[in-house]
Amino acid sequence: MDDKIKLKEEIWNLHRKADQLRSMHNAIKDNYSFWSKLILAYVTISSAITAMLIFADISKDLQLWIGVIAASIFIIGLIPSTFTFESKILERNLASKQWGEWIRTASNFCNTEIEILKLNDCIEKEKALLESYKKIMNDTPSIPDRLFNKLKQKHLQKIEISKALDKTPFKRICSIKKDLRKNKGNQ
Numbered sequence: 001m002d003d004k005i006k007l008k009e010e011i012w013n014l015h016r017k018a019d020q021l022r023s024m025h026n027a028i029k030d031n032y033s034f035w036s037k038l039i040l041a042y043v044t045i046s047s048a049i050t051a052m053l054i055f056a057d058i059s060k061d062l063q064l065w066i067g068v069i070a071a072s073i074f075i076i077g078l079i080p081s082t083f084t085f086e087s088k089i090l091e092r093n094l095a096s097k098q099w100g101e102w103i104r105t106a107s108n109f110c111n112t113e114i115e116i117l118k119l120n121d122c123i124e125k126e127k128a129l130l131e132s133y134k135k136i137m138n139d140t141p142s143i144p145d146r147l148f149n150k151l152k153q154k155h156l157q158k159i160e161i162s163k164a165l166d167k168t169p170f171k172r173i174c175s176i177k178k179d180l181r182k183n184k185g186n187q
Contacts, residue, residue, distance in 0.1 A: 029092035102132055
């Protein structure tokens with residue numbers, strides 16, 4: 001029985017890390033997605049305005065500024081493809097999905113299978129989960145060091161907010177955050 005408990009603890013520890021990695025990949029994906037949409041909105045709106053101004057009777061000074069805006073639209077429009085935003089978004093989305101599948105498998109093992117399976121089968125399942133964990137770590141992009149601590153902080157805050165929300169589901173999120181900051185600051 002102690003062996004099963006140790007296996008379960010090890011998998012839950014990896015589960016915690018995998019959940020954190022999933023959150024980090026999602027945050028990075030969301031950041032790329034935000035900038036991609038912002039650039040698309042700028043290019044679309046600015047192009048429409050510039051196209052309308054072409055037909056307007058305007059002074060030479062304003063024509064120069066319209067030309068500068070048109071040039072900026074072209075330059076800014078190149079950013080997403082130059083920095084491959086779409087492929088980075090897809091890459092992080094795939095990483096998030098892979099971690100999500102691993103988390104579901106690990107949860108199922110720890111919550112139900114471990115109680116039913118014999119010790120040898122549990123050990124084999126744990127080995128398979130460890131191999132799968134290592135494979136996903138190798139196959140997915142790494143979290144940049146400069147972002148790691150900030151993303152970990154966001155993930156841990158998300159967990160604390162979620163726990164507080166479980167206790168008080170009708171409380172506003174901003175109130176929960178304020179209470180958590182106050183309580184954690186007093187410790």
